[in-house]
Amino acid sequence: MLFGEIVRVALGALRANKLRSMLTMLGIVIGVGAVIAMIALGNGAQQQVNDRIKALGTTLLTVQPGQQRMGGGFASEADRAPLTLKDAAALEERGSNIAAVQPQMSRNFQVQFRNKNTNVRVLGTSANYLEVRNYKVEHGRMFTPAEDQGKQRLAVVGPAVLTNLEVTSPEAIVGEPIRIRGIQFTVIGVLASKGSGTGFGNPDEQILIPIQTARYRIFGNDRLQEIGVLAKNEEGIPLAMADIQKILRREHKLRANRPDNFQIRNQSDFLTNLAETTQVFTLLLAGIAAVSLLVGGIGIMNIMLVSVTERTREIGVRKALGATRWNILFQFLIEAVVLCLLGGAIGVALGAGGAEFLNRTFNWTTEVAPQSIGLAFGFSAAVGLVFGVWPARRAAKLDPILALRYE
DSSP, X not given: OOHHHXXXXXXXXXXXXXXXXXXXXXXXXXXXXXXXXXXXXXXXHXXXXXXXXXXXXXXXXXXXXXXXXXXXXXXXXXXXXXEEHHHHHHHHHHOTTEEEEEEEEEEEEEEEEXXXXXXXXXXXXXXXXXXXXXXXXXXXXXOOHHHHHTTOOEEEEOHHHXXXXXXXXXXXXTTOEEEETTEEEEEEEEEOOOOOOSSSOOTTSEEEEEHHHIIIIIISSOEESEEEEEESSGGGHHHHHHHHHHHHHHHTTOOTTXXXXXXXXXXXXXXXXXXXHHHHHHHHHHHHHHHHHHHHHHHHHHHHHHHHHHTHHHHHHHHHTTOOHHHHHHHHHHHHHHHHHHHHHHHHHHHHHHHHHHHHHHOOOXXXXXXXXXXXXXXXXXXXXXXXXXXHHHHHTOOHHHHHHOO
């Protein structure tokens, strides 16, 4: 029997049972669609994280308090070696390979504007915050170093804060008073949007105030959450890190045999860690979705076994007319693979559509990768072959005389 005739017979058998074929494909459709959508969601999250970190600048280093070992274990957060404004001043004065130093302290406080209020992160920082963190002021201005030293009660708000306070436009709040922890501040600027965050906060939902004001009027201490440090260029990052380590060890009076009680991180560290995290997240989602493909394959095997039983007499007639065992085997394999490939094609369309739906409806970043489409198609074809072999072999082994006498 010619190969073309085998294909026509297989397709004819599928057309004769349209509803059963569609229901059989449903498991593959759901599985492939879920895999495509989940991988697109994971890729989009990873891309957004990368964009966020790159937007901060490739020469930015962050210094954070480290964990001290106490009695064989780690100290609590309250007992960690703190970073203070004195440390930031030492880095600024003695760092020969450092371009800029930006200390910051932050905490969530209740913020009130007229009759509206919200709980938002208030960040006490220096006047060079925009330069170091690669931000821009869209309306108004940033406070100056002189205003910082004068402990002026000024605030620069993120665009998401306006939404929380139901402010219709930046012009409506610039120059107006707001209350932070019950203390009145004057809004002098609104930051340009950086975009919503993924996994580590929303950069648009914060309020900047002068760090000296924060120290004496809001926080009541000089402990820093972190210190941002700009290296002079990308090649100078190792030298800047060495400067930071040397200066802070001297400030913290650490002996040569003691480990650092602070952490220095650059952007590549963040990118590596977050890339690994999002990759695991993506693989986990894809693995869960792939279970649907496995279930769909079992469904196809079940239906094909039922089909072999139903068509036993037909198989006997075809063998009596000269069809070989390989002809019958190929026919049933083709039926299984066609079901999987059609289900895979529909699943790819649904998965891509679902990713676009998540993007438009929930504003989630999604990215459908071509390799995920190839992977889903290849997997669906493999499912058809693997789960179609047993029913096909069972049909091919039927004795023609016994098959003709069936029913």
